[in-house]
Structures are given as structure tokens and as C-alpha cells.
Amino acid sequence: MxxxxxxxxxxxxxxxxxxxxxxxxxxxxxxxxxxxxxxxxxxxxxxxxxxxxxxxxxxxxxxxxxxxxxxxxxxxxxxxxxxxxxxxxxxxMGRNAKSWGVSIRPHVSGFDFTFSASDRSTWSSYVDNMHEFLKAYNDDAQRANNVACTPGEYFFQAGELHEEKKACRFPRSQLQNCSGIEDPTFGFSEGKPCFLLKMNRILGYEAGWGVPIYVTCAVQKGDETDLGPVTFYPKTGHFDLMYFPYYGKLTHVNYTSPLIAMHFTEVRRNHPVTVQCKINGEGIISDSKTDRFLGRITFTVNIGG
Structure with missing residues (x-):
């Protein structure tokens, strides 16, 4: 270790x-x-x-x-x-495992996603937030600004510390059913919403220390059947090693953080379901009793008709 x-x-x-x-x-x-x-x-x-x-x-x-x-x-x-x-x-960089937090999109105050699939006004703000966030991940932008990398390998780059570094492509099409390309509503219009998980950036961090970090989701309180199956995109649900290490804002100017999409297709209707999604891997802490954002995110999904 x-x-x-x-x-x-x-x-x-x-x-x-x-x-x-x-x-x-x-x-x-x-x-x-x-x-x-x-x-x-x-x-x-x-x-x-x-x-x-x-x-x-x-x-x-x-x-x-x-x-x-x-x-x-x-x-x-x-x-x-x-x-x-x-x-x-x-x-x-003076930070330990307790710096390894995650964030979720769409962004909403209180982490309470309550909406009715049949009423666009209840979920349109979520969809708008997702599209705005994913602009930098548009396939054409990724092809123009970033490079194709070798999956499964860290992307180490030599050169002076102040020199601009290249960034690996993460086209939004990798998110498939949760990309917003084929379904611009990200599943909200059908009551089958997508959410995006992003790890916080840590300069120099070799995520997973050679083994990719992956995401899992489960019901925090209640019956597991309330959540139903979860589909992850990219399919493996892993943060590929090629997106690490991160060299910082001043030199990694076109860097776009890797994402994992979670697609909930069978969530119990008309009932608040509290979900916890967390990152798992070598050195990751996600069971802190004092910091609910440490390696995990907890949110509520309440889907009407």
C-alpha cells in the first residue's frame, strides 16, 4: 500500500x-x-x-x-x-482520502427529486440542468479539444509542470440511454430518470491505485424492490484509469471529469425512495458517519404518474 x-x-x-x-x-x-x-x-x-x-x-x-x-x-x-x-x-497535495467526495446531476437543492412523469413543468428544470452540464461533453467538442487514450491505463504526461497537458476524450454518447441524445428528457418523461455521478477532482490522484473505481446504488432505508434494477453507463459502471491523474486547472485546461450515469427504470411510483450511490475502490472511504458526501451521495426520488 x-x-x-x-x-x-x-x-x-x-x-x-x-x-x-x-x-x-x-x-x-x-x-x-x-x-x-x-x-x-x-x-x-x-x-x-x-x-x-x-x-x-x-x-x-x-x-x-x-x-x-x-x-x-x-x-x-x-x-x-x-x-x-x-x-x-x-x-x-496535502489532502487525504477524506477529500474524495462526489456530486450528482441534475443539481437540485435538498437532493429531493420529486416530479410527475406526465407533467413536464415538474421535471423540465432537471433536464435543462443536465443538458447545460453536458455541453462540454458533446462529441464534436471532445473530438476537437481532447485526444483518444488507451483504456485501462493511467495517462501520465511528461514535460514541465507549467506546460499544457492533453485530456482524454469523454464523449457524452458513452452515456448511451442517459446521454440526452436519443432521449432529450433523460428518461424523466417516462418516469425512468437518469442521474450523473462525478468524482471531485484531486490533483495527481491515481484513482483506485491501479484498479478502476466503480459505482453502486442501493436503497438507504426501506425495501430494495422500491428502487428496482439500476443500469450504469458506461456499461461497466467504472471510472476508467485513463482519465487520471488530473494535472490541475492551469495546465489541464480541456479536462472533463469522467462520469457515471445511473438509469433507474423501475422505481416505485408515488412513494419517496431514498437512494444512496457510492464509489468503491482501493483507499476509498464511503461509510463515514459524520460526512454524508464522503465517497457517496444520498438523494430521494419520488415519481408521480
């Missing part, structure tokens, strides 16, 4: 000499990466715990700055690798 910093894919390979560009800009890149990590807080759905130290005395700041510049480039690189992956704390 343990990993050394050499397992983390960064600009330098083990034993490689540091390029002059890195020697001269080492500290600048580390600072820029730290700022990039701070910007990921919205993606992670975590409280922003950064301490604003701008009010500290200027003499203290000056002393710290002088000490930083005395570090050798090798020390800088070692520190940066440790920041990316800390094997003792098992943290990526």
Missing part, C-alpha cells in the same frame, strides 16, 4: 539531472503549484482552510523569504515531490 515519492509522476524522473529552467524557476513553480492547489477547493467541495498570512509582520516575511532562497534546487525538488505525495500521511 505504501508508496515512495518516485512513484509520483513529476517533471523529473529518478536520477534525471535538473534542467536549467527548473533550477532557475524551482521555487517559482512550487509557489505556482501551491496556488493552483488552493484553487481546487471548489472542485473538492471542502471548506477553505487556508490561513491568510498577509497580515504578518513584514520582517518575518522577509526572513522566511531569505531562508527559502538558500535552499538548493535538489531540496526544492524533494520538498515538492513530498508535497505532491506524502507516503507517511498518505496525502496528495
Amino acid at each position: 505504501g508508496r515512495s515519492t518516485s512513484d509520483i509522476k513529476v517533471t523529473l524522473g529518478k536520477g534525471d539531472p535538473a534542467p536549467k529552467s527548473l533550477q532557475s524557476n524551482c521555487m517559482e513553480m512550487k509557489s505556482r503549484t501551491q496556488r493552483s492547489a488552493d484553487q481546487q477547493n471548489n472542485d473538492l467541495h471542502l471548506p477553505d482552510n487556508r490561513n491568510d498570512e498577509r497580515g504578518q509582520h513584514s520582517d518575518e516575511t522577509g526572513e522566511e523569504s531569505q531562508m527559502e532562497h538558500k535552499k538548493t534546487c535538489a531540496e526544492c525538488i524533494r520538498g515538492f515531490k513530498l508535497f505532491i505525495w506524502n507516503p507517511e500521511k498518505r496525502e496528495f
Whole structure:
């Protein structure tokens, strides 16, 4: 389970000499990466715990700055690798497994999806939200902006940390019956709704540590027959490894997070059904009693006639 910093894919390979560009800009890149990590807080759905130290005395700041510049480039690189992956704390970019949350589409306050299949006004906002969210996943946009990757393999990319990285294609057509292409209502008009699950982005995270993370759904409270069978798209219900690792907003500019669609085709009618969908895999925590968004999402589906 343990990993050394050499397992983390960064600009330098083990034993490689540091390029002059890195020697001269080492500290600048580390600072820029730290700022990039701070910007990921919205993606992670975590409280922003950064301490604003701008009010500290200027003499203290000056002393710290002088000490930083005395570090050798090798020390800088070692520190940066440790920041990316800390094997003792098992943290990526200072975050541990508790950062691994999920979100659901359509987005609705309270996670209560109550609608009548025969009344468009009760579900049209859900459908509009889904189409808006999936615009970036349109097949033509994916072909134009992203590249075809090898399924089942992490997409590691070399180069300087500040260089733009390529992103693997995730065309919405992969979501099949839940793509909104053949059925623009995503099943809501028939009382057979689709929902989309997305993992929060974590910079540098090798999801599943070599084994794809997958999604399961079940009734949280009540009879399992109230939910009925669930069909997942893509068919395997797995987040393919090729969409990891994520290199951050500043360099992975065209990155679109992989999605899993859940299609509920036989939900009990005229009855609130509380459903919990969660991600499963190596290192994933989804049974916390204090954080309901940690590796899982719970929502209610109440379908009228």
C-alpha cells in the first residue's frame, strides 16, 4: 500500500539531472503549484482552510523569504515531490482520502427529486440542468479539444509542470440511454430518470491505485424492490484509469471529469425512495458517519404518474 515519492509522476524522473529552467524557476513553480492547489477547493467541495498570512509582520516575511532562497534546487525538488505525495500521511497535495467526495446531476437543492412523469413543468428544470452540464461533453467538442487514450491505463504526461497537458476524450454518447441524445428528457418523461455521478477532482490522484473505481446504488432505508434494477453507463459502471491523474486547472485546461450515469427504470411510483450511490475502490472511504458526501451521495426520488 505504501508508496515512495518516485512513484509520483513529476517533471523529473529518478536520477534525471535538473534542467536549467527548473533550477532557475524551482521555487517559482512550487509557489505556482501551491496556488493552483488552493484553487481546487471548489472542485473538492471542502471548506477553505487556508490561513491568510498577509497580515504578518513584514520582517518575518522577509526572513522566511531569505531562508527559502538558500535552499538548493535538489531540496526544492524533494520538498515538492513530498508535497505532491506524502507516503507517511498518505496525502496528495496535502489532502487525504477524506477529500474524495462526489456530486450528482441534475443539481437540485435538498437532493429531493420529486416530479410527475406526465407533467413536464415538474421535471423540465432537471433536464435543462443536465443538458447545460453536458455541453462540454458533446462529441464534436471532445473530438476537437481532447485526444483518444488507451483504456485501462493511467495517462501520465511528461514535460514541465507549467506546460499544457492533453485530456482524454469523454464523449457524452458513452452515456448511451442517459446521454440526452436519443432521449432529450433523460428518461424523466417516462418516469425512468437518469442521474450523473462525478468524482471531485484531486490533483495527481491515481484513482483506485491501479484498479478502476466503480459505482453502486442501493436503497438507504426501506425495501430494495422500491428502487428496482439500476443500469450504469458506461456499461461497466467504472471510472476508467485513463482519465487520471488530473494535472490541475492551469495546465489541464480541456479536462472533463469522467462520469457515471445511473438509469433507474423501475422505481416505485408515488412513494419517496431514498437512494444512496457510492464509489468503491482501493483507499476509498464511503461509510463515514459524520460526512454524508464522503465517497457517496444520498438523494430521494419520488415519481408521480
